[in-house]
Amino acid sequence: MYKLKYFISEALKGLWRHRVMSLLSIITIFLVLFILGVFLMIGANVRFAVESLSESLEIRLVLKGNPTPQDVQRLYNSILSLNGVKEARFISRGEGLRNLAKELGREDLLGLLKTNPLPDVFEIRVKRASDVEAVVRSLKGWSETQEVIYGKEAAQKLLAIQRFLIYGGGILGSILLVSALLVIFNTVRLVVYARREEIEIMKLVGATHWFIRFPFIFEGVILGGVGGVLAFGALILSYGEAVKVLSSQFPFIPVILETAVLYKLCGAVLLLGLLIGFGGGLFAVQRLLGKVAME
Amino acid sequence: MYKLKYFISEALKGLWRHRVMSLLSIITIFLVLFILGVFLMIGANVRFAVESLSESLEIRLVLKGNPTPQDVQRLYNSILSLNGVKEARFISRGEGLRNLAKELGREDLLGLLKTNPLPDVFEIRVKRASDVEAVVRSLKGWSETQEVIYGKEAAQKLLAIQRFLIYGGGILGSILLVSALLVIFNTVRLVVYARREEIEIMKLVGATHWFIRFPFIFEGVILGGVGGVLAFGALILSYGEAVKVLSSQFPFIPVILETAVLYKLCGAVLLLGLLIGFGGGLFAVQRLLGKVAME
Amino acid sequence: MISFSAVTKVYPHGIVALRDITVNIEKGEFVFLIGPTGSGKTTFLRLIYREIKPTRGSVYVMGENLAKMKEKEIPYLRRKIGFVFQDFKLLPYKNVYENVAFALEVIGCDPDEKEARVEEVLERVGLSHRKHLLPYQLSGGERQRAAMARALVYDPPILLADEPTGNLDFEAARGIIDLLVEANLRGTTVIVATHNRDIVNSLRKRVIVLRDGALVRDDKEGGYDV
Amino acid sequence: MISFSAVTKVYPHGIVALRDITVNIEKGEFVFLIGPTGSGKTTFLRLIYREIKPTRGSVYVMGENLAKMKEKEIPYLRRKIGFVFQDFKLLPYKNVYENVAFALEVIGCDPDEKEARVEEVLERVGLSHRKHLLPYQLSGGERQRAAMARALVYDPPILLADEPTGNLDFEAARGIIDLLVEANLRGTTVIVATHNRDIVNSLRKRVIVLRDGALVRDDKEGGYDV
Ligand SMILES: Nc1ncnc2c1ncn2[C@@H]1O[C@H](COP(=O)(O)OP(=O)(O)OP(=O)(O)O)[C@@H](O)[C@H]1O
């Protein structure tokens, strides 16, 4: 207990003595973690946005013959029970013809036609682009189905873009993560390296490796922790601001508003700071301790 | 001349003496610049992609009455001469009806109709989303025009997204740039700070500020320059790889292939490294020199 | 207590600092180590402290062969030895009090006892009025006494002092030597490397003389000159 | 050449290192500055070097009032003064040769001349055989001589030596003092702060004695004790 207090007080003293250096490294750690956090948040939102896009994919189920209202209701229920279906809407042949006339700008189309050439149709939307193929396959198997029309190419493109974002984002995220780790690690090591003389003297006075190491580890944890807390705060605040601006200026761009997700992300960033600070402190001293005394 | 040689040799000796520290800071600078470069490249490509998307915006010019082939040719030329128009295609009423029949899946549509209810149409594509409004306005002014149909909402959304990318990217880029500057700057300062004792002694021996400063400035430039060159190389290589993967896996995603743009971006990154190294070296020593000798 | 058997130390650049030294120092002895500058006195002491290893031969301290000592045991060896370093080796960011206290913190001393012992030893070396100064704020002689206080504070069985009076006037030097003699009377083995002719001559203790790394004289009750 | 008029220096913590010192040292003089440890000798020398400013009073060096000297002129003042620091202040990552050469590089000396002069001065202090060692690889006495070589190499009009023999045996100390005397004979003003009674007594030069920061004695041809 007494020792713990001693180590922490030594760590704080060390940070204060070298306050310029401590400040520089806290700023560095903060910036690196902040950028990492910004990236994670953008990544999460882009995925969210692409998933929202999936909802615009439309499947048209063209029906055979003249289904009764009962048939339509039964079909409607079957469609909704399919995996991945978000919503479905029935468009009768009459409604279809009125829409077509309006689209062509010729309200007199109905008079020009002897009979209504259009079929009854269901318009179906799915939750995710990856659900399209399975839904289409199910629909095609039904006896009432005359034809299933859907943007095969669009669905595939969307799927590919999602895959691209997941892989690309993963690679980019990994690079960023590794870089953040290395930069913070290096910063803590630079701080320790600048104090090699102190370490050398401590060894000479008979301090064990752990006795020398502990204050440095605490220093690393404090540097990483403070940097992490700052990054955490800055991320939460700036995300709030960004969302405010976005939703007023670009209301159609979908953003994540669930705070649980955000806090999880920012918490991860904070934890990261702590961990790397710890690792940096530990390994940096390790290296200096490992060296044989200068001869 | 002799002095310059002396300063550079001192700088190199300094870097070599503290090679662990030099290596750590080069790695840090490299990573930070690399990330900055990756961001710049992604930004450039996203803008490029969004501009390509603009090409899918379609304007339909519906013509009055029964224009002659000469009228059509004249109109075609006028359309192409409009600012921002990329291409135009004439679709006669007959072709339009055939397309409609195919779309509805009722080849017998032509038989069902007494007369063709469709007008003659030009399908026009623009180069950029921002050109749509102007083109539409011109078209509306013509006497041959019955109606101009276009995705007003889609065009506006695309414009908004472009604006969003420019502003968002700008803000993000600035944050990243400032962070990169600070991190590199701090790294160089940490390196110099670790050598405050040397500087103190040099001052005592009668060295002028510039005499002390120069080798440190060169050290900063070398650290920043080596980090910058590494980032330059890594960016060029990894962009090449990324393009290879993208164009084989996701051929529909548009990427910049013009090497001039890339080299300009990477060159900027390299220059940045050099400049900040210089600034870091200069200001870091400055701070130590400014201090009055310890009393 | 301490014995060298055929010890040779060669530094990088082929500099031979000690040549084939065989010597035995018993528990409770008081030894002056003298010789011109560069003759190997500091090297001799650093070998006992296991700061360096001999190139050939072996060094035994309290029965242990230092060459075979594990890296992890070194701190415990050092806690049995007080060392007044020629260049002081004070921690630059700790003040005098903290520097001396550090030696006790390392061995896990109780905080209250620590305070009492540090105050007492600072009194003894005459530094109580400077205990809040950092090393760079001290005069040369004060630094030397701070280093002395750190070596004395935990009452080690062995005391090594490397030129502990180089920055002191005659009276202050006498005071420091008296402290060493006093520790010696309580049973501590003391080895002092020094150039101070007057002190060596007045105490008439065992004198070991090095020259160019070789042991050239070892007198039971010797003086500075033959 | 150097004159103090009513100089008082108070350090942080209210420590009075010098009290109302008024003294005048002429060009070509050789002065011993003595006094017990902590009496203010180093402070006296640091004032001349403009490392610190007096709290009250003024210091003149070569006709200039140091208090009015601009920050930018300090390096040029220092180049006129050779200083053997009590704690050496050698650049830790330069070897002996480079440390000495640095003093010449600072004043923009021609490379060939530089080499000749450095070699010559290292020969004079007896360090030619150690010129490739780094400071931490040197013995205490060797470090002291390296610091001495750096102060002598550019033949400054003023030489300040702070305890230049603390780590040296009598013969080596004599050698160093001879170098100072030799420089003095060539016209250099020399001030030596020292505890070395034998040397002060044997040379019979001007002796200034400090005690608790006050000037208590100033003899034309004095000795260590009254
Ligand atoms: N790390 C080292 N590398 C190379 N040579 C060294 C090293 N340490 C000491 N030496 C050399 O070994 C010789 C003996 O050094 P040592 O410090 O033992 O002398 P010393 O008797 O203590 O001298 P002094 O009285 O001047 O302190 C010296 O010539 C010195 O230059």
Ligand SMILES: Nc1ncnc2c1ncn2[C@@H]1O[C@H](COP(=O)(O)OP(=O)(O)OP(=O)(O)O)[C@@H](O)[C@H]1O
């Ligand atoms: N930077 C400082 N801050 C506070 N006190 C200081 C500082 N430098 C010196 N002192 C104090 O001023 C007093 C005079 O110091 P100075 O170094 O001048 O003594 P000295 O005569 O050179 O002693 P020595 O012979 O031991 O070297 C000492 O008591 C010292 O503690």
Ligand SMILES: [Mg+2]
């Ligand atoms: Mg020695």
Ligand SMILES: [Mg+2]
């Ligand atoms: Mg002094």
